[in-house]
Amino acid sequence: MRFVDEFRDAATARALATKIAGLCEPGRQYKFMEVCGGHTHTIYKHGLEDYLPETVSLVHGPGCPVCVIPMGRVDDAIAIAEHPDVIMTSFGDMMRVPGGRGSFFDSKAAGTDIRMVYSPLDSLKIARNNPDKQVVFMAIGFETTAPSTAMTVLRAAQEKLDNFSIFCNHVTIIPAIKAILDSPDLRLDGFIGPGHVSTVIGCKPYDFISAQEGKPLVCAGFEPLDILQSVYQLLLQLKEGRCEVENQYSRVVPWDGNPKALEVIGEVMELRPYFEWRGLGFISHSALQVREKYASFDAEKIFNVPGVRVADPKACQCGEVLKGVLKPWECKVFGTACTPETPIGTCMVSSEGACAAYYNFGRFSRERVKEATHT
Amino acid sequence: MCLGIPGEVVELLDDGRDLAMVSVAGVRRAVNIGLLHEEKLAPGDWILIHVGFALSKIDEREAQAALDWLQGVGDAYTDELEALATSDIT
Numbered sequence: 001m002r003f004v005d006e007f008r009d010a011a012t013a014r015a016l017a018t019k020i021a022g023l024c025e026p027g028r029q030y031k032f033m034e035v036c037g038g039h040t041h042t043i044y045k046h047g048l049e050d051y052l053p054e055t056v057s058l059v060h061g062p063g064c065p066v067c068v069i070p071m072g073r074v075d076d077a078i079a080i081a082e083h084p085d086v087i088m089t090s091f092g093d094m095m096r097v098p099g100g101r102g103s104f105f106d107s108k109a110a111g112t113d114i115r116m117v118y119s120p121l122d123s124l125k126i127a128r129n130n131p132d133k134q135v136v137f138m139a140i141g142f143e144t145t146a147p148s149t150a151m152t153v154l155r156a157a158q159e160k161l162d163n164f165s166i167f168c169n170h171v172t173i174i175p176a177i178k179a180i181l182d183s184p185d186l187r188l189d190g191f192i193g194p195g196h197v198s199t200v201i202g203c204k205p206y207d208f209i210s211a212q213e214g215k216p217l218v219c220a221g222f223e224p225l226d227i228l229q230s231v232y233q234l235l236l237q238l239k240e241g242r243c244e245v246e247n248q249y250s251r252v253v254p255w256d257g258n259p260k261a262l263e264v265i266g267e268v269m270e271l272r273p274y275f276e277w278r279g280l281g282f283i284s285h286s287a288l289q290v291r292e293k294y295a296s297f298d299a300e301k302i303f304n305v306p307g308v309r310v311a312d313p314k315a316c317q318c319g320e321v322l323k324g325v326l327k328p329w330e331c332k333v334f335g336t337a338c339t340p341e342t343p344i345g346t347c348m349v350s351s352e353g354a355c356a357a358y359y360n361f362g363r364f365s366r367e368r369v370k371e372a373t374h375t
Numbered sequence: 376m377c378l379g380i381p382g383e384v385v386e387l388l389d390d391g392r393d394l395a396m397v398s399v400a401g402v403r404r405a406v407n408i409g410l411l412h413e414e415k416l417a418p419g420d421w422i423l424i425h426v427g428f429a430l431s432k433i434d435e436r437e438a439q440a441a442l443d444w445l446q447g448v449g450d451a452y453t454d455e456l457e458a459l460a461t462s463d464i465t
């Protein structure tokens with residue numbers, strides 16, 4: 001109960017913790033995956049695991065888009081940036097992600113023109129202002145950011161810009177969850193569904209998790225109380241023998257998602273046959289590419305992209321962390337060779353990565369875990 | 376970039392480019408509201424902004440909760456606000 005004072009509604013948190021404990025069947029272990037990196041953040045920041053009985057554990061999922069970009073795609077992007085007339089633009093989160101030949105920052109230091117932008121619309125503006133340059137946007141993210149990229153492509157098409165393109169690395173959340181459910185090393189009892197992704201896709205696409213896989217899922221907000229409430233709802237479903245998709249975050253997530261956002265994604269992009277995820281390997285129909293109709297805005301069509309495949313560094317255990325098999329501190333290089341300043345794996349780069357969240361906020365718990373395992 | 380930042384709509388720009396002026400952390404910024412077509416936005420409404428686009432309409436209480444959450448995130452929020460400060464999508 002160490003962090004209870006930080007809660008705006010400490011009494012509610014305590015009451016929830018009691019109700020949660022009351023729902024656990026004696027002797028049964030429960031394992032729930034929080035898919036989204038934002039939830040991981042809240043869990044570590046507020047020490048939420050301290051509120052749960054020891055039989056309930058939360059494991060982290062693959063919901064950090066920066067963390068799942070494979071090394072080869074970073075190298076491909078750098079190869080594009082190395083064309084003399086290219087300005088590569090990227091979200092700041094991407095800049096330190098290591099590829100086989102270094103990161104965007106390394107490439108920039110070596111002379112390429114790579115610029116950080118806040119929005120794909122900033123890239124568009126750079127393109128407008130630099131008609132003699134080819135401006136490429138490094139498009140990453142789940143369904144939360146894909147609509148913004150799609151809208152930007154539509155705008156570029158309207159303006160008939162011929163010097164703007166996107167290097168599309170958008171990934172989709174559902175196939176990643178499927179891959180995790182198929183993975184033999186993990187037995188899960190339910191999911192805490194991602195908040196922001198669901199504002200776009202809604203709750204329906206999760207139906208297969210309850211209907212076919214027999215696991216409950218609760219879409220959750222980002223407050224500590226939201227997460228405790230979701231754990232409570234998951235346990236209640238298990239107790240009552242129900243298995244449903246529930247929306248705890250209905251104040252932001254509409255059940256049907258955002259139809260306009262889905263429409264623009266569908267207009268501009270289509271599923272790739274397969275895509276490589278860092279640490280998870282190739283997953284079929286798990287990412288988006290630019291439709292033929294908009295090929296003139298597709299950097300993969302315009303530039304000669306090497307399409308290299310680079311194996312993850314041997315020491316890196318991001319795959320296990322992304323699948324929830326290992327906790328960040330169980331990776332051999334966590335906090336020693338791999339830190340936010342010198343990341344080996346991607347989970348340490350983005351603030352939403354489980355390793356970075358743990359490194360920045362979970363030290364107290366880590367210490368406690370160390371003590372517990374040494375005594 | 377995954378963070379959703381709350382902002383309060385100040386003015387709808389009627390220039391056919393789906394832009395609105397929004398007050399975000401005390402600074403006026405242009406935000407694209409084209410993804411919220413179905414919902415009528417008006418000055419005083421709160422929205423959740425991702426990479427320059429409004430993705431959902433929220434109420435003021437939720438905006439405050441989102442802000443509290445972001446402030447707890449620390450560096451990532453500061454970085455995001457810095458990036459936003461350099462952004463100009465008009």
Ligand code: SF4
Pocket residue numbers: 315316317318319321328331332333334335338339343344345346347348349355
């Ligand atoms: S500590 Fe570094 S290498 Fe290990 S899983 Fe985390 S990010 Fe990957």
